[in-house]
Amino acid sequence: MTNPRPVTLDRSARPAPADPRPLALPSFERHALPNGLRVEHAERRGLPEVSLHLVLECGAGAEPPQLGGLGELAARLLTAGTPGRDAIEMARWLDRLGVGYRATVGYAVGAVSMHFLSEVFEEALEFLAATVLDSEFPEHEVERIRRERIDEIERQMDDPATVAGLATIAELYGDSLYGRPAAGTRSTVSEIGAEAVREFHEAGYRPGGALLIACGDLDRERLMSAVEARFGAWSGETVRVRPPAAPEPRANDLILIDRPGSAQSEIRVATVGVPYNTEDHHAIIVANAILGGLFNSRINLNLREDKGWTYGARSSFRFRRGAGPFVARTAVETEKTGPAFEEILREIETMRTTPVTAGEMKLARNALTLSLPLQFETAVQICGRVSRQRVFGLPDDYWETYRARIEAVTPEEVQEVCRTYLDPDRLTLLAVGDAATAAPTLDGLGPVDVRPVS
Template sequence: MTTATHRSAEQIGRTPAGPRPLPALGVTREVPLPDVTGTTLANGLRVLVARRASVPMVELRLRVPFADPAPGSGHPAIAELLSETLLTATATRDRVAIDDELAAVGADLGASVDPERLLIAGSGLADGLATILDVLADVLTGATHPDHEVARERERLVERIAVARAQPRTIAREALQRVRFGDHPITAEMPTAEAVTAVTAERVRATHAASLVPRGSTLTLVGDVDPAAAVAAVERALGSWTSDRTALELSAPPYPVPGELVLVHRPGSVQSQLRLSGPAVPRDDPAYAALQLANLVFGGYFSSRWMENIREDKGYTYGAHSGPEFIPGGAVLGVDTDVASDVTAAALLETRYELGRLCAVPPTAEEIDAARSYAVGSLLISLDNQGGLASTIAGLASVGLDLDWLRGHPARLAAVTVDEVADAALRFFAPTGFSGVVVGDAEVIGPRVRALGGIAP
């Protein structure tokens, strides 16, 4: 009997002649995108339909701009309870009837909300589209938000908020948002428990009537459907959803101002959260492709410089990530990682070092080519299924773009030069261009972190 001997990854990757050669990268395929049929109904609802017949399903995304009309009025708490109770009852269906009708066509619908929009998303059998739209129309025009359902969800939401606000990632996110955007409504990603407790079912129903409206909203359908027939089905089902109001878009927040990092004290924490942020550019900016490649080289994927440094070489973290976050009117750049308390200062030092190194030692042609291949490949993967395509179409539509932008993006990535990436690195990744937060036990991490400088008093 032969006993198997464990071989390390390095041993597996080598032959007697040396390291195993890596296969050459294949030819990048074109992004396989269907045509999109777009129309605006008489009630102001924009409808986008794309046929993708890979499976006999249809994906649905209804995006309703849902900004706070009067900051300080408790809208974030009301919006959360509205989304939680939207699918619980209508004038003609209770929760069980809604679930049963959707289940009969293999469908599901769910609602979520954030400071920008309310989203109703789901999927089902393509043959059941008429049923899905009928239920959706009933919910949009006749949801009753029963008192007992609002009361139950109010209790649940208060509990979830209490749990979430004890989590270090939530603490770091809320602190970062305040540093970046001050008191702009975009920071209200989670309401307070007190605000939720004050919400009544009457206020939920009033907000539904006033804010959940078709004009300015967009419905996206992707699947095994005929576009013309799908648009006609939407018009039949949702034509009676009307309002003289227009859905309210969130205003553009101020761009982050470079400055010192804020040290947020979390007593007893054994980990620290590093969150840095600076200005970026949106997708339609001429510099976006170069920014995307510079970001990948820095920290946008596993083979990035920052990841190689603080994870593979130093062992400070399990993961580190950087990338653009799109906001109304633009984008911001985020640099995020979590580390043990005893290496917080060291991790911050290496992070600043890699930011500076990207400016002083710009990405090489080899690094850029690897990042370019990853960018196109990940784009292909994200669009490989109906759900991913539906979300992408809806997301692009919300910022005034369409699939033509996506079709042209691989060519834009291919055209980016080494010098353009170097310019993007200098413009967006200079350490002095960032602000942000360090969350942790200030008594443990404070002395060494402050010794590095750049920390607010």
């Protein structure tokens, strides 16, 4: 018997990458109840799990500005009591079912998400219906959650990153919707009482305009029978939350918020961006990946890897129904405040004036597309992605065509969107740090508006 020939490996050559995994999306069926509640359903066998995502037109844009945070407070109170069950009994019910339950609120919509084993579907849906339709918002629970929110806001204001973020959106958008935190401020949350919460819930938690997305080990008959039984008598219409108008172009500002004694400066370079459903959406995604969206992006390699000034620097276009912000952000040692601004501005200007390289394009495309199938592996992920499509009015084939559209972006298109949306005359520069140390480093960047922490 002869010995097998040993296998020789050439370890000097990198193995060829595997073919990209195909994106396998489940097919969603669409239904509607007579009361206007839309239902989308994808049956997905293999695991005994179900994810539900109820989307409602009850975001921060639906609340009075003087009561900012009302939607957030109402969402947190959904499990605080229904007829015959107080908050503790609701918590025990949820615990017994083993259900994951989460209520969230953004600028446009609110959403209640649930994830559970398919065997408890009917009772889980009963729990959802109880919180959405029957919440009573007891005075003492409203007061308790309101105080928790105020304490939370006050703690967050000790965080310089939070201070920088809030100050940046206020500077870009002023008193309009996107200039305010979606979860409210201390002054606005302090004005919210139980009656305001009940009125907001009554006006916003209605089937007309609502969407229930279901994905998992669940057939259509079982789903629709249970939904009709628990939500069929629900009534009322809501108005789609309209996005605010984008602010007019303005000259760039340089703002320094004084936080005496800070060892670091939180830095923001920002401008008003674009809505989610914009024509050059995919070119913007690729451009941002190269500029600051990836670990190997230009500003992170510059400030972290080359200069060693920061643990990380990133940028993002925050897509919304209206024109959300573009923000480049980092935190550096206070003495490097001015130089860090200069490096970020230099990287932005280079993106505007010089085509990106083929290597950068390949890296961005791969990062944006090769991991896409991993974002659709669970029922929770699928519901979240479909929800995003519906909320922002994206095409039905958005995810199916995402890879092809990203791969079709050219270096010229990347340069053009940077020239269009990252105009240096519209960039706001803001830092939160020790003014005594940071201000002298800002010479040459223009007049500095020094402000106290509010």
